[in-house]
Amino acid sequence: MKSNKVFYQIKLGGVGLLLLLLWSFNAEAQVYSSGSTGADGAFAPTSSMSLTVPSSGILNFTTVTIPTGVTVTFAPNTANTTVTILATGDVNIAGTISVNGSNGLALSSGGSMVNAGGIGGPGGFPGGSGGMRAANNTAPFDGEGPGGGTCCYIFQYYGTWYFGQGGSYGANPSFTSLIPLFGGSGGSGGYSSSSYTGASGAGGGGAILISSSTQIVISGSITANGGVGGKNTIWQIAGCGGGSCYYDYSNTGGSGSGGAIRLVAPTISGTGSLQAVGGGPSGYTLYGSDANTSGKPGMIRLEAFSQSFTGSSSPVPYTSLTPSPSGTGSNPALANLPALTFASIGAVPAPSVPGGSYSSADVNLPQGTTNPVPVTLAASNIPVGTVFTVRLIPQFASSTSYSTSASTGTFSSSTASVPVTFPSGQISVLNAYASFTLPVQVAALYPLIDGEPVDRVMVAANYGQASEVTFFTKSGKEMKADRLFKEVIF
Structure with missing residues (x-):
């Protein structure tokens, strides 16, 4: 088996955690x-x-002034955290602050055999790679993130044409707190042909929190938009029949979803614009369809005692007249939180903080390793007897799901394992996930969520970071994905 490259990536699931009992205002x-x-x-x-996002993701300013004509973007840190801008004084945005996702790559006949997906904005998720050139209709990667676009929308009219799907934000409408804050999901890549490399999906919009101790004034714009999926600019598919005509661009990538914007201050005002929209269509037909290639909108939230913002906002923001904490330490650490990690692949320990780069492998399986390869998960504060699902997603083959043995050990420290057969000569993705109910005595240790007790728990992690926890209740206050994800790519 060849040496393999590994990185961890999050697919978030669960419900925003709003610690109503831990904070009050005068x-x-x-x-x-x-x-x-x-x-x-x-x-x-x-x-x-x-601006380069620091490792903590937090920028501690006194005041922030972005003049007209100035655009501020962000270079993600290695952990791909969201952007948090805190200010002791006024925040005035007359120019532009952008955490947009990047576009996918177009269908191509030369260069790389695989078009990589567009990068998400800080805290957002990348689009899926396009199908590999050399074989007709080679399947691409799906977009990453809880609402990642899947392949493919199939349009049939005098032939069969394939379009990568746009990403969605991946949260239920009841998730209005934006706690935890995360970015948008990527669009799916598009199919290849024997002569062309499939277009890639676009990255989802990033996520940004801006908080001021005095006021936020927006006369410019803040954008967390998804990128546009890679297009087909090489050939057009057209024809007529039965008195009607069609006109297509096929094998395109899906666009990324919008990300998230959260603004918190005593006063929020201005006539500017807020955008967290998905990328536009990359494929279309004359029947008025965008072939589902457009990305879906993200989320925006405004929290202030006084709100007089009269500018435009897409989507319509959620609002609160009670600003929630946003600084370091505003959400006190909770003891004994659940966590899930990949402990080892074969005999090789998985690093606790992987670099997440294709240029330098984090794990190298030794030559001579044979299938199946044992994959071991380590869990803490998760009920013993939990069975995890490990899903193998090869780059150029169908996915396969495996069920681990029931976890053994103690509630505070347990393990589970499963033998996995890896295809040789290609990159594969491993997902490990589970959904479980907390014991009553453990759930009682956690704060209420919007006045309701915790019933179930999910675990997630940012690039290269330890597990983060979100909770949800029996009432259905949950995000789209009701499971936890940790993702490893080989």
């Missing part, structure tokens, strides 16, 4: 603190620039 004074330390000083760029 209704008379209406004082709010962003939690900024001010350590990064005043931020007032005079020309467009890209």
